[in-house]
Amino acid sequence: ADVACWKGLADCYSKQGKFMAALKAFTRVLELDPKNVASRYQVASIKLMVGMREEAVAEYQALLALLPEYIPALKGMGEACIGLATEYRTSGLTGRAADTLQTAINVLQQGVKVQANLQSLWKLLGDAYTQFYHLPSLSTTNPKAWDMETIKGAKASVLTKLEAGAAAYDKVLAIDPASAQARHDLSINLYYRAKLHQTHLPVTTESQELAKKLLADAEQQIRVAIELDRSKSSYWNALGVITHETNPTLAQHTFITALNLDETDAGSWGNLGMLYLSHGHFALAEKAFLNAQTLDPDRGMPWLGKAIMTEAAGQPSKPATTSSDHASLLNRDIKAAFASFSHSCFVGQDIPEASLGLGYTGYLCGKAETAHLALEKYVASRPFQVEVSAGAWFALA
Secondary structure, eight states: OHHHHHHHHHHHHHHTTOHHHHHHHHHHHHHHOTTOHHHHHHHHHHHHHTTOHHHHHHHHHHHHHHOTTOHHHHHHHHHHHHHHHHHHHHTTOHHHHHHHHHHHHHHHHHHHHHOTTOHHHHHHHHHHHHGGGGSOSSOSSOGGGOOHHHHHHHHHHHHHHHHHHHHHHHHHHHHOTTOHHHHHHHHHHHHHHHHHHHTOSSOOHHHHHHHHHHHHHHHHHHHHHHHHOTTOHHHHHHHHHHHTTTOHHHHHHHHHHHHHHOTTOHHHHHHHHHHHHHTTOHHHHHHHHHHHHHHOTTOHHHHHHHHHHHHHHOSOSSOOSSHHHHHHHHHHHHHHHHHHHHHHHHHOTTOHHHHHHHHHHHHHTTOHHHHHHHHHHHHHHSTTOHHHHHHHHHHHO
């Protein structure tokens, strides 16, 4: 009777949106009846909902120990692990993030074996594989010891995971060809693969042609997603990201369209700022970055953009009267850039370019140890990126 009363109370709290009260009541049910599957699932789901992902994973594991093929628990644990991996990655715990993503993959693969026609499982499986793009592909323990075969192997491993992610998204589209979200997810996956092939070591005509094809496929998929649902700002933002190099005019239009749909989208403001910055429109870039920072102070990209602008300034706005004045002003700009790059790394540790900027400006400011660690981190995250890694390797030598 006590169990039924507590469960009834928990259900009422949950329906009213009082999730922390519901969590306490469901927890009391489990104290009285540890094998109560429904309450264990509710506890795990609420913890996932309120961002208590580590505890949610533990609850799902306990539930799967009772029912190994319970689809809601397999799906919930996969989702919790993907979210937890993102937390680890942005906190700089990249090894833990990789292990957690692999746990998600194992759980979700078990899920699709049990129920192969469930779109949400395939979508999460695709997400888990695709997230490996954002993780360092090699350890920073001794980057100078890497040889070309080691770098090639690391890149091949990332590509294999991205291809598995694309296959999972294809499964979603086989079930529902009209899924705009799956088209969007696949386009991002294709874009990541294109970027890796563009930086293939050694650079070959074949790899560049493959990159062009993947980029065209990515653009086609996101255009289909937009045709299916023109109201999603994230879809327009993705089209801008995919086309920012090949068609910057279109990219500008799509970023602005995304902001017309959702003017509070800090990501689109940051991307628009980067587009303006890359084409020398500094005043427009600064305004866009300021909007992004105001909306989301913890987003790293706007801080990175401001740091690049500060570093690029270099020359004082007014002529220096002496060489010592010029050096003083230049040193001030570099120190300001170093501070901005440091903040960018702090709030967005998954942005490799921020580490590169921190390393470069760190050496100019005499912060050798900070610079060395930052460059090691950058090279580990993009060891096969030809154009920029060469500079990072030179600084480490």
